[in-house]
Amino acid sequence: MSNETSASGRHAGRVAIVTGAGSGIGRSVAELLVREGGLVVAADLTDEHLAWCSGIDHIVPAAADVTAADANDALVSLAVESFGGLDAVVLNAGISMSGSIESLPMEDFDRAVDVNVRAVARGIRAAAPAMRVRGGGAIAITASTSGQRGDPSMWAYNASKAAVINLARSAALDLGAEDIRVNVVCPGPTITGMTERLQEMPAAYEALRRRTARQQWATADEVAAVFGFLVSTEAAAVTGAVINADGGISANTGQFLPPERLA
Numbered sequence: 001m002s003n004e005t006s007a008s009g010r011h012a013g014r015v016a017i018v019t020g021a022g023s024g025i026g027r028s029v030a031e032l033l034v035r036e037g038g039l040v041v042a043a044d045l046t047d048e049h050l051a052w053c054s055g056i057d058h059i060v061p062a063a064a065d066v067t068a069a070d071a072n073d074a075l076v077s078l079a080v081e082s083f084g085g086l087d088a089v090v091l092n093a094g095i096s097m098s099g100s101i102e103s104l105p106m107e108d109f110d111r112a113v114d115v116n117v118r119a120v121a122r123g124i125r126a127a128a129p130a131m132r133v134r135g136g137g138a139i140a141i142t143a144s145t146s147g148q149r150g151d152p153s154m155w156a157y158n159a160s161k162a163a164v165i166n167l168a169r170s171a172a173l174d175l176g177a178e179d180i181r182v183n184v185v186c187p188g189p190t191i192t193g194m195t196e197r198l199q200e201m202p203a204a205y206e207a208l209r210r211r212t213a214r215q216q217w218a219t220a221d222e223v224a225a226v227f228g229f230l231v232s233t234e235a236a237a238v239t240g241a242v243i244n245a246d247g248g249i250s251a252n253t254g255q256f257l258p259p260e261r262l263a
């Protein structure tokens, strides 16, 4: 990515934290915000995950496990110390796992809840006071199309993503009168690190692709564009919303496959 930012961009001067920024959707969101003039704290598990930030202005990498008790508060402090405040948070760090309802260890379910739900609650609680100081802010959370229905062997992941959707809706109601907006993005099949294994399994890749209306997986940049809108001031009227960025996969009951692309 170029080192150029846009002083007049949509996010000019706005300070954001992005979790899970080491790869995939989070990295694309962080890149988009900086490209559009934003100032970003990019968080992921290790410095190695964040090596891509090196040499880019207006981005501060932060190695942090968002499930740690004080990690979210520390990220907010870093944003305030580095850039003077906080306007936006993208709570995107997530993990997936698969295993049937009887075979997946309960510890895996606990970890899904810890990362995909509990850390998000902590992230909102950490961000709200700093946003209040600025007179408002925008929080956007990555759930999943999987949080809206069931998938075989995905009960732990799907339950955690369903939970975070209603967590966000409720938080939006608690914070809305203070102009702190909370929204959710539900990606469908997206080409990222998380889906690397599926991408290497032609039958699984193809089955997911065929279930989307547009007959293709999304790129991380395509999903990031939705976050770019939601955490901008352009989305002032949008809160408590659950936005599908899933190529139409959730529009399908699953009974019939949509038409293939022509040519």
Ligand SMILES: NC(=O)c1ccc[n+]([C@@H]2O[C@H](COP(=O)([O-])OP(=O)(O)OC[C@H]3O[C@@H](n4cnc5c(N)ncnc54)[C@H](O)[C@@H]3O)[C@@H](O)[C@H]2O)c1
Residues within 6 Å of the ligand: 019, 020, 021, 022, 023, 024, 025, 026, 043, 044, 045, 049, 064, 065, 066, 067, 092, 093, 094, 095, 096, 115, 142, 143, 144, 145, 146, 186, 187, 188, 189, 190, 191, 192, 193, 194, 195
């Ligand atoms: N890729 C898809 O098809 C898809 C579909 C729906 C939802 N999602 C969701 O999108 C979000 C981003 O995932 P992605 O697809 O870009 O995958 P990814 O694996 O490329 O990125 C996720 C990042 O989160 C980081 N992370 C995981 N646990 C963390 C923790 N405890 N603390 C800090 N960082 C942590 C990982 O190190 C990784 O860099 C996740 O919440 C995921 O559930 C992805």
